Amino acid sequence: MEEKNKDVKNETMEWIKSIATAVVIAILIKTFVFNTTYVLGNSMYPTLHEKDRLFANKISLYFGGPSRGDVIVLKAPDAPDKDYIKRVIGIEGDVVEIKDGKVYVNGSILEEEYLINDSYTHVYDESIWEVPKGHVFVLGDNREEGASKDSRYFGCISAKTIKGITGFRYFPIDNRFGKIQ
Template sequence: MEEENKNDIKKETIEWIKSILLAVVIAVLIKTFIFNTTYVLGNSMYPTLHEKDRLFANKISLYFSSPNRGDVVVLKAPDNPSKDYIKRVIGLGGDIVEIKDGKVYVNGEVLKEDYIEKDSFTHIYGESYWEVPKGQVFVLGDNREEGASKDSRYFGCVSLKSIKGITGFRYFPFDDRFGKIY
């Protein structure tokens, strides 16, 4: 009877270990290939995102298509590969992006930007004209105050390979900004 009890405990322990290992493998696969979470540091995406916002970043869509203009993406920082930046895609491969008189133009037309503060002035950091190469994007932070965002005005266009995910959902804080990001 005691031997049978030991066998049952041993079998149950093995089943628990298998279940835990399976859960860990599934979690690693999801985090590696499907989605990740990210944390906002700084105010470069204000007013869309605030410091300490927590977001889901969708990775799986990047296997099938490139980001679209207007998407908010997580990318490996070109000037510091140990960091990630969160920025908005403004120009796609083949586009011409120009900043004149504080306004952003894409292919000669003023970009309608409902996500930035009203009457924002988009400063330049030297260059004011970019031809976006194929396989790259031009990104900007939503905060256009001078020096508020390190983005394509500072480091140029970004390779699609450096994009780690497309954010679309804020899961924290639980306030009126909870939910879909525009």
């Protein structure tokens, strides 16, 4: 009987160790490798739709950060308890200008295939931004007036506020499933 109790205790301890190890690994992956995020609102329409679920890669942030065109998850500068999803338009050293509804980076018009044809990019107070070191300039893909709180509203954002680079939509499983353009 003692032998049977000892076997049950050993098996229970093995289960506890396995579960604890799995939890630690999951926490490490979520903290340092990738996270998931959920789209609320239409600021990234037509690229992303409300209720889309995305993976956000954190590893790239340790090796140089986001590039122009990347879709990122960032801490909302105007609401620290929220996250925003935006597209990187300018990186440090770039000059971003919005003129006649078009976006220019370093004097050249930005080709934005992800926008709806004839989208007009509105400006609020400023129309030219120089992106400082350690910052990026971001815009939502929905350029209708008031549709996106982005760098036109709160200026360039610190790269330290970026929580991940999205690149894959895992839900819904339909014709938009997969890599984000």
